[in-house]
Amino acid sequence: MKKQYTLTSGKKLYEQVLERIKGMIAQGTYQKGDMLPSEKELMEMMGVSRITVREALRLLSEAGVIETRKGKGSFILIDRTQLTPELMALKDYQQVFLHSTDARILLEPAIAQKAAAEASAEELKVLEECVCATLPEDAFHRTLIGMLHNPILLEWFDQLMKVEAYPVSALIPPARQRSISADFSDQHLKICKAIRNKNGEYAYFYMKEHLEYVRETYEEYFRLFFPAEGSK
DSSP: OOOOOOOOSSSOHHHHHHHHHHHHHHTTSSOTTOBOOOHHHHHHHHTOOHHHHHHHHHHHHHTTSEEEETTTEEEEOSOHHHHHHHHHHHHHHHHHHHHHHHHHHHHHHHHHHHHHHHOOHHHHHHHHHHHHTTOOHHHHHHHHHHTTOOHHHHHHHHHHHHHTOSOGGGGSOHHHHHHHHHHHHHHHHHHHHHHHTTOHHHHHHHHHHHHHHHHHHHHHHHHHHSTTTOOO
């Protein structure tokens, strides 16, 4: 008789299934090259629907933990010795990223507000080009901070970006990454418009809203890997 798993409340079902599968790999129940139980067997073991199992398997596949072969099943691509250090490194990085983003939420809205009062037309044009050119997220923020001509602020931002060097976007499925990038561009454009209109209050609000969205978005994917602990 197969072991039955009881899922807890307070988390999305697919997150709980994903956590259970990761746990079984980490504990050595399934090893590299092993085939996971079928979707039907996982449904029975976890007491969930097929769509829930498929979502958990999809996320594990996109994270490179398993490979799903059509008509055959899902196979483990890594062993526990690979999984544990990688997840522990990510666990450490989780708090670094969230603390770094919290610091940005405290400072960057005020920077945007000041830029609305001081930015020249030429500087604003360069900032808007960052949005149109779909440059990396940090390029927009560094350009905006540079509008204040304060080398200490630029050094502060560069140090934060070094701290955030881990490719956190790798946690996110490609389709979702594209959606997030589009959201970032829309949010950057709102900030630009507020600065162009010299509306410091709106510039402050839109920057704070944007950075909170950044935090919440990545925090969601951290929870997929560490759902029991969440964020502090």
